[in-house]
Amino acid sequence: MDEASEQAQLSDEVNVPIQAIQIIDPEVVARLPPGTNAVRIEAHGASFWTRTARLETERDGVKGAVFLKTTYGERGRDLLSSEYHCMGKLHAAAPDPYLVPRPIAWGSYSSIPDVHFFLSEFRPMTGGLPDLGIFPAKIAAMHRGTSTSKCPPDSGRFGFDATTFHGEIPIEHGWSDTWEEYFARTTRALLRLEQEARGPSEEVRQLTEPFFEKVVPRLLRPLHTGGRSIRPSLIHGDLWHGNASTDRDTGMPVIFDAASFYAHNEYELAVWRQPWNEINKPYRERYHEHFPKSPPEADYDDRGLLYATRVNILDSILYRKDPSYREMLLAGMRELVEKFPDGLEE
Numbered sequence: 240m241d242e243a244s245e246q247a248q249l250s251d252e253v254n255v256p257i258q259a260i261q262i263i264d265p266e267v268v269a270r271l272p273p274g275t276n277a278v279r280i281e282a283h284g285a286s287f288w289t290r291t292a293r294l295e296t297e298r299d300g301v302k303g304a305v306f307l308k309t310t311y312g313e314r315g316r317d318l319l320s321s322e323y324h325c326m327g328k329l330h331a332a333a334p335d336p337y338l339v340p341r342p343i344a345w346g347s348y349s350s351i352p353d354v355h356f357f358l359s360e361f362r363p364m365t366g367g368l369p370d371l372g373i374f375p376a377k378i379a380a381m382h383r384g385t386s387t388s389k390c391p392p393d394s395g396r397f398g399f400d401a402t403t404f405h406g407e408i409p410i411e412h413g414w415s416d417t418w419e420e421y422f423a424r425t426t427r428a429l430l431r432l433e434q435e436a437r438g439p440s441e442e443v444r445q446l447t448e449p450f451f452e453k454v455v456p457r458l459l460r461p462l463h464t465g466g467r468s469i470r471p472s473l474i475h476g477d478l479w480h481g482n483a484s485t486d487r488d489t490g491m492p493v494i495f496d497a498a499s500f501y502a503h504n505e506y507e508l509a510v511w512r513q514p515w516n517e518i519n520k521p522y523r524e525r526y527h528e529h530f531p532k533s534p535p536e537a538d539y540d541d542r543g544l545l546y547a548t549r550v551n552i553l554d555s556i557l558y559r560k561d562p563s564y565r566e567m568l569l570a571g572m573r574e575l576v577e578k579f580p581d582g583l584e585e
């Protein structure tokens with residue numbers, strides 16, 4: 240089963256009451272900009288594990304609209320709180336204010352128990368891929384801008400100040416002084432979660448220690464030794480084709496559903512390596528015209544496989560009924576362990 244099919248299956252399991260996008264809840268109205276009236280609500284778009292709508296508004300005789308996303312339960316509340324936080328960070332960081340829709344608010348319904356909501360600017364979208372000639376440059380500019388920032392909470396560290404979500408899977412980031420330490424710490428935790436979600440794999444167990452003790456230092460430590468260094472970039476965190484589109488009115492790229500953190504900028508491109516992603520190799524190549532590959536460039540492809548393996552760990556947790564994700568993460572671990580049996584030679 241491919242990514243789209245799996246997600247379509249999951250979308251049938253939405254546990255948000257349909258009434259959440261049929262009524263205009265008083266708490267939603269209270270979070271709109273002052274003087275704004277809510278006029279009409281209608282279902283709009285598709286978002287996995289949630290229900291989404293377009294809320295028509297009116298202010299001083301001017302018609303407008305906002306985007307509404309709703310979830311159910313404690314996990315749903317945490318998911319929307321995280322999305323509001325991530326989208327706010329990205330919107331503030333993006334050099335183009337139209338790239339990231341501005342988040343407005345999040346909260347909980349008063350009329351339906353355990354239903355929660357997220358509001359943002361409404362962008363009419365084509366549903367098509369973002370323009371190859373524009374999109375990679377916009378993402379590279381966002382990465383460059385945040386990697387040169389000296390302002391908190393970055394302060395040169397890798398991680399994030401909040402829990403984020405890959406689908407419904409929470410990711411606890413924390414902070415690390417080096418990318419190697421952050422990557423190893425959080426990826427170990429995710430691999431343990433994958434084993435709990437799917438059941439233990441003897442091959443995963445055998446590959447785990449050489450993967451973390453040999454491969455990770457071999458590929459990531461050279462990024463910040465030998466006179467080399469990288470600074471953290473604020474990334475989207477899950478930038479596949481389902482989380483990017485084209486604004487129907489302007490023709491410009493739009494990104495949404497962020498799971499942001501401060502990372503090596505090349506990690507953003509890991510999902511662009513996935514065989515199911517329509518944002519793929521041509522986008523990676525264009526991106527590096529605007530943000531060059533990190534030295535040592537000879538390690539670039541292997542770093543990309545390392546990062547893609549982490550993405551496959553996340554997807555193996557999320558789509559646990561699909562065996563292909565464990566197969567892909569095993570293939571990545573196996574290839575890297577076989578290629579770098581001696582690890583980093585000091």
